[in-house]
Amino acid sequence: GAGVSQSPSNKVTEKGKDVELRCDPISGHTALYWYRQRLGQGLEFLIYFQGNSAPDKSGLPSDRFSAERTGESVSTLTIQRTQQEDSAVYLCASSLAGELYNEQFFGPGTRLTVL
Amino acid sequence: AQSVSQHNHHVILSEAASLELGCNYSYGGTVNLFWYVQYPGQHLQLLLKYFSGDPLVKGIKGFEAEFIKSKFSFNLRKPSVQWSDTAEYFCAVNAARGSTLGRLYFGRGTQLTVWP
Numbered sequence: 001g002a003g004v005s006q007s008p009s010n011k012v013t014e015k016g017k018d019v020e021l022r023c024d025p026i027s028g029h030t031a032l033y034w035y036r037q038r039l040g041q042g043l044e045f046l047i048y049f050q051g052n053s054a055p056d057k058s059g060l061p062s063d064r065f066s067a068e069r070t071g072e073s074v075s076t077l078t079i080q081r082t083q084q085e086d087s088a089v090y091l092c093a094s095s096l097a098g099e100l101y102n103e104q105f106f107g108p109g110t111r112l113t114v115l
Numbered sequence: 116a117q118s119v120s121q122h123n124h125h126v127i128l129s130e131a132a133s134l135e136l137g138c139n140y141s142y143g144g145t146v147n148l149f150w151y152v153q154y155p156g157q158h159l160q161l162l163l164k165y166f167s168g169d170p171l172v173k174g175i176k177g178f179e180a181e182f183i184k185s186k187f188s189f190n191l192r193k194p195s196v197q198w199s200d201t202a203e204y205f206c207a208v209n210a211a212r213g214s215t216l217g218r219l220y221f222g223r224g225t226q227l228t229v230w231p
Contacts, residue, residue, distance in 0.1 A: 003158070031217060042119070042205060042221035050217065059218070091159070095217070104219060106151075106159040 002026065004107035006092050012113045013082055021077040021110045025094030032075050033095075033104060034067055038088040046090075049075065050097070082114045117142040119206050121222035128196050129230050136191040136225050138206035145211035148189040149219070150180055154202045162204070165189065166211075176200070198231045 005024045013019050025032050034046040045059040049069045060066070064082075069075040079086055089111050093104040122137035140146065150162040163174025170182040180191045189206060206222040 033217070033219075035219075035221075040223070042121075042223040043207075043219070045218045045220070048217055056218065103161050103164070108158050 004092055004094050004105055006090075006107040006110050008110060009108065010111045010113075012115065014115050015084060016081055018078065018080045019082055019112065021079075021090050021112070023075045023077070023092030023094075023107060025073070025075070025092070026105055028072075028096070029094035029105070030072050030097055031095045031104075032069055033093045034075070034077050035091045035093065036061075036088045037091060037109075038085075043091060046077070079112075082112075084114050087112055087114045117146075117208055117210065117220040119208055119220050119222040121204075121206055121225050123225045124223065125226045125228070127228045127230070130198055131195050132229075134191070134193040134196045134200075134227070136204055136206075136227070138189045138191065138222060139187050140189070140206075140208045140220075141187065142208065142210065146208045147211055148180070148182055149207040149209075150174065150178070150189075150191050151205045151207060151221075152202050153205070153224075159205070162191070196227070196229050198229050200227060201229045202227060 007022045030051045032049045035043040037043045047067045048056040064080045067077045089109040091109045092107045095104045118141045120139045148165040151159045152162045153159045163172050165172045165182045173179045178193050182189050203224045203226050205224045207219045209219050
């Protein structure tokens, strides 16, 4: 079946512009996560959606970052007024539930380059 | 806050050599532990996981990992590596309970290069 998909796969933008990154989770997965991987670093948690509960936004690095999710489907991560330090691969993952034992399935990522 | 340390950033081995990649985590509570692998050009995928029970867990492709609670470690092992094991390996943990349920904390990754 289809896995997690993300678009675009690559995005180059100029400093100060806004960008939107999209994630389509696996159908039926109620939990959705966004992570960021900067060069030479591990994955860094950004935000977590679980069903209709309020999202856990505690990993968002600044108020320039926001994310939305429509029901239990598509999510968009928006970065406003991009800065060069926002350059990274942004990964989305989904799982059956945000509880203890479920495996997170990762998408291919969006490579964001801010010039 | 939780943190994960992977001791080796780049490991180079010849085929048939044995592999051990170190992973230590920092967290006082009960954790779930994972190793993820990213082959060149592919997505991150789960290699193995530990939730409870036997601290020696076996994963895909002959990998295994041992959870040593007293050492806060979850080292990955494989007795004989193959060229196809060339990839980046990430150790990750999440809290088994509490407000950070679901959120994975990752190490920086270890790039494994296996020469044929």
